[in-house]
Structures are given as C-alpha cells and as structure tokens.
Amino acid sequence: MSKSIKSNYIFNLLNSVSQLLFPLITFPYASRIMMADGIGQVQFFSSIISYISLFTCLGIPMYAIREVAKVRSDAAKMSTTTVEILLLHAMLTILGYVAVAVICMTVSDVQTDIPLFLILSATIFFTAIGCEWFYQGIEDFKYVAIRGLVVKIISIALLFLLVKTKEDILWYGAYTVFGVLGGNIFNFIRLRKYVDRKIIDVHNLHPLRHLKPAIHIFVFNVITSIYLQLNTVLLGFLKDVAAVGYFTAATKLISMTMSVSNSLSSVMMPRASNLIAEHKMDEFKSIVQKSYDFIIAISIPLAIGLIFTSKSAVLLLSGEGFYPAILASQIVAINIISISMSGVMGIQILYPMGKINIVILCTFLGAITNVIANILLIPNYGHYGTAVAFALTELVVTFSMYLIGKKYIPIKLIKRQHLNYLISGILMGIVLFTIAEQNYNNITTLISMFLGGVLVYAICLTALRDPISKIIMNTITSKIKK
Incomplete structure (x- = not known):
C-alpha cells in the first residue's frame, strides 16, 4: 500500500x-x-x-x-x-x-x-x-x-x-x-x-440526478440493518430477554474488534473509485490485492485473539452474570474474517465499479439465511443458535459475493502468502491458550494476551519473511529516522 x-x-x-x-x-x-x-x-x-x-x-x-x-x-x-x-x-x-x-x-x-x-x-x-x-x-x-x-x-x-x-x-x-x-x-x-462558488453554474445544477443511485445504497443499508436487528428481535420473540442480553454482550466485542479492519475499507473505497474513474485499472487491481492481503493478515489474528480473550473480556466488561455470552462471542469471532473479506469485495471493488446490485443481492441472500437459521436454531439453542445463524449469514454473504461477482473481482482469494498468517495465527493461539490457563485476574489476562499475541504474531511473520511484516518494519524504520 x-x-x-x-x-x-x-x-x-x-x-x-x-x-x-x-x-x-x-x-x-x-x-x-x-x-x-x-x-x-x-x-x-x-x-x-x-x-x-x-x-x-x-x-x-x-x-x-x-x-x-x-x-x-x-x-x-x-x-x-x-x-x-x-x-x-x-x-x-x-x-x-x-x-x-x-x-x-x-x-x-x-x-x-x-x-x-x-x-x-x-x-x-x-x-x-x-x-x-x-x-x-x-x-x-x-x-x-x-x-x-x-x-x-x-x-x-x-x-x-x-x-x-x-x-x-x-x-x-x-x-x-x-x-x-x-x-x-x-x-x-x-x-x-x-468548493469554488465562482465556477459553479447554478442553472446546470441537478441535485435530483443523485437520487436514484443513492436509493440503491439506501436499500443495501436497510437490508443490512434488517438482518442485524432481526437477530435480537427473533431471539426476543422465540426465547427471552435474557438470551437477548447474552447475545448483545457477545456481539459488543466483535463490534469493537471489527473497527480495526473496517477502517481500511473506508480508506480504500475513495481511492478505488478514483482509480477506476481515471481508467488506471492496473493500479486498481494491484492496490485492491494488497488491501485484501493486508485484511487477511490482520483478520486472522483478530479472530483467533477474540476466541481466546472472550472469557476475560466478557466477564470484565459485562460481569459474572454474562458467563453464557462467552461461547456466543467465540462463535461469532469467525465473522471478523468473513466480514473483512466481503468488505474488500463489496465496498472496495464491486461498489466502486458500479456493481452495487450484486452487493444488494448477496446481502439479501444473507438476510434470508439469517431468518431461516434463527427460526430453526433459536428454540433449542437460544442465543447460541443466533450466534451460529449470524456466523452462517456472513459466510453466505461473503461466498455468494465472490461467486456472483467473480468476473469483476480481480483478486486471488487464496494465496500461498496467506498460509503465513494462518501458521502465525495458530502459534499465537497456542500462546494465548497457555496464558488463559493461568489464574490471573481478567485485566492482567487481557493485557498479557494482547502483548503476548502481538509479539508472537509479529515474530512469526518476520521469521517467515512475509511481505506485510517487511512493509510494517520499513514504515517503522522510516518514522524513526524522521
């Protein structure tokens, strides 16, 4: 990048x-x-x-x-x-x-x-x-x-x-x-x-020309908000308010974690749109591939990290009464990877290319999956069933987006380089599991996990001579020199 x-x-x-x-x-x-x-x-x-x-x-x-x-x-x-x-x-x-x-x-x-x-x-x-x-x-x-x-x-x-x-x-x-x-x-x-008012021709202003394309985005936002809200609505109707409370506590952690990867999509979308408008397609393809590689590099350790830190984080933020939220938090951790992948394909590639209808269709398929899975799972499994439905929904959105929009998506979904992140993530997970087995209090455990996880992951990537680690080290070195 x-x-x-x-x-x-x-x-x-x-x-x-x-x-x-x-x-x-x-x-x-x-x-x-x-x-x-x-x-x-x-x-x-x-x-x-x-x-x-x-x-x-x-x-x-x-x-x-x-x-x-x-x-x-x-x-x-x-x-x-x-x-x-x-x-x-x-x-x-x-x-x-x-x-x-x-x-x-x-x-x-x-x-x-x-x-x-x-x-x-x-x-x-x-x-x-x-x-x-x-x-x-x-x-x-x-x-x-x-x-x-x-x-x-x-x-x-x-x-x-x-x-x-x-x-x-x-x-x-x-x-x-x-x-x-x-x-x-x-x-x-x-x-x-x-904005230079002197060069604006008032007679040629047509604000309503933006209405129809903006409505497409509105439809996408509404569908997304519907299935996100339906999780708690269906859980409340089919189970009870306590289950809603557990699921809410579980999803708070993933919302906080997702800000790390979502921030890149917000940055990349305007850049991708500009490159497409200026017909710099080779640069566009190169930059979205690098973005995707980076997203995989950070989403894998974030997902693994959330799985092992959920217990301490839930108990610290919500209290001992929310112990049932821990497993639900661990189940939805997979969403960090799937949402990050769909963010690259949908927000960084398909939308800048004007293919918002594909994004809307895939989101709609996810919404249908969410409703069916919740109805089938909630009666027997409560908030755990909703967590599974939520994870399944995002997987459907991600893979349908790739299959339907494949001819427009110029990235390699799986590369040998990505194996570096999986290996490093697994080794990081072993360290986090070891820390979790110690009888520390929740704050000490979380701090130890964060520092230990970051250190192990960085060392592993450096040892594997991964391109992402080189970029980070070069950036740090240049900043120190300045």
Whole structure:
C-alpha cells in the first residue's frame, strides 16, 4: 500500500477507536447522574430520531464518497457534485423535520418532553451539513481524525461541567448531539477551501440526478440493518430477554474488534473509485490485492485473539452474570474474517465499479439465511443458535459475493502468502491458550494476551519473511529516522 493509504488507515483507525473508547469514559458518569430512566428517555428519543435520519440521509454518505472521489481532480466537477448532493440532502432534511413536527403533535410519549426531543432532532440538521463524505472522498482522513478527537475532548469537558444532576437532562441531550456531530459545523465552514462558488453554474445544477443511485445504497443499508436487528428481535420473540442480553454482550466485542479492519475499507473505497474513474485499472487491481492481503493478515489474528480473550473480556466488561455470552462471542469471532473479506469485495471493488446490485443481492441472500437459521436454531439453542445463524449469514454473504461477482473481482482469494498468517495465527493461539490457563485476574489476562499475541504474531511473520511484516518494519524504520 502506498504511503498515503497507510497514513489514511492510521488516521481513520484512530477516529474509529476514539468513537469506541470515549463512551467508556462518559457513559459510567452519565448513567450515575441520569439514572436508568433518564438514560432510557434520551435513548428512546434518539432511536426515533435515528430512524428519521436514516431516511433523510438515504444512501447519500456512502454514495457521495464515491462520486466526490471520481471527480476530485476536476475542481469544477467536484464543486458542482458537492453542491448538488448538499442540496439533495437539504431537501430530504426538510421532509425529516416535517416528520419531527408531526411526531411532536401526535405521539403522546414524545409530548412528555418536547424540548428534549427537539434538541436531539438537531442530529438531522448536523448530519445534513456535516458532509464528512466530502473529506473522505478527497482522502483528507487526517483532518477528520484530528477534528473528531478535539470535538470529543471538548464534549467530555462540557459533560462534566454541565451535567451534574438528573435535572440536567437537556444538557445531556445536547451533549449526545454535540459529542457525535458537533464537528460537522467545522466541516461545512471548511468547504470554502475546496468548493469554488465562482465556477459553479447554478442553472446546470441537478441535485435530483443523485437520487436514484443513492436509493440503491439506501436499500443495501436497510437490508443490512434488517438482518442485524432481526437477530435480537427473533431471539426476543422465540426465547427471552435474557438470551437477548447474552447475545448483545457477545456481539459488543466483535463490534469493537471489527473497527480495526473496517477502517481500511473506508480508506480504500475513495481511492478505488478514483482509480477506476481515471481508467488506471492496473493500479486498481494491484492496490485492491494488497488491501485484501493486508485484511487477511490482520483478520486472522483478530479472530483467533477474540476466541481466546472472550472469557476475560466478557466477564470484565459485562460481569459474572454474562458467563453464557462467552461461547456466543467465540462463535461469532469467525465473522471478523468473513466480514473483512466481503468488505474488500463489496465496498472496495464491486461498489466502486458500479456493481452495487450484486452487493444488494448477496446481502439479501444473507438476510434470508439469517431468518431461516434463527427460526430453526433459536428454540433449542437460544442465543447460541443466533450466534451460529449470524456466523452462517456472513459466510453466505461473503461466498455468494465472490461467486456472483467473480468476473469483476480481480483478486486471488487464496494465496500461498496467506498460509503465513494462518501458521502465525495458530502459534499465537497456542500462546494465548497457555496464558488463559493461568489464574490471573481478567485485566492482567487481557493485557498479557494482547502483548503476548502481538509479539508472537509479529515474530512469526518476520521469521517467515512475509511481505506485510517487511512493509510494517520499513514504515517503522522510516518514522524513526524522521
């Protein structure tokens, strides 16, 4: 991978990790101040707003990244495309606030605290002006990461200063909006640096031309969210709420782990879109193969690591009462590999090539698999059955994507090089198993596993003279020299 992609990946990973870690700092404080009913009130209103925001965003963020990336070398086209997409989002946002007004006037549960609901509805506005898709499209991940980090630090300070009693629920609501989307104000203002209003022909603006392709992304997002939500919905109906709790605890770990590999797809998609638009197909093929190799190199140890660390991690994060979540967490660990593979094929290759319909079809096949498997497995196996259904779903998505889109996917799915990662991962697993057998407390075990696992995996790759280890070592050496 080129130097800029490495830097982009690091900055995007920093942004993703910060989004996971900051709630670990703020939520314990907020939950003790707001108590369960206060947190529940904000979460209930936020969930309503999130559905409205889902429709006002349509599929714009993901679609816009590709479109900006395709024209970023042409200032006039980039400015025109950006303004058109902002106008389309503005139109949808107006419809969103019509929905907010209707809900405020008709839903009695919302009428209990309309000011809080309106404060939380600012999410819709901030999302519309945020245009983070623009900065991802031009690959300015450094700005996105630094801005996000600064805003999160400020928001934490405001939380501790303004939220001191349960009566400060409006301030807590404002914090939840600002902490996530406050930086979007700076995004919008900073657009002046890139968008030249003088070269935009107002009469040639056609924002609605982006509606149909954005809807395709929206359909993909809806199908994905449906089968992800169906796991817990079916589990709740066919078993009980305790099983839902165990499954939720199990999937929290994989969500945190997946941020490491998902960050690369976010970085690669705009680069791939740009190379295709400029007809640099040889470079495109080379770069996605390197990306795939790197994804395999990190997803295998992450999956193996999650299998062995699940016990200590679940008990540390959720408590002794969630012991049944451990096996479920170990079952879904395989998803780290399958989701990473489908991310490369779907987000980095098929979508930039305009083959979103293949991605939608494969996701739909996964959704059908998920429903059938859950119905068959939940009655007898509870949350373990849901974990198996979830793992099976992602395998179906991954392999159907490769089989259906094979003629468009210019990568080797299995290479001799990948054997290095499997061997290194197995040796790492042996070390992790040995550490797990010691009678350390959960924190000591996790730290020992992390340090030991990383060290063993790195030593093995170096001994095998793997290309990925050489790239990492060269990067470290160059940084030290600088």
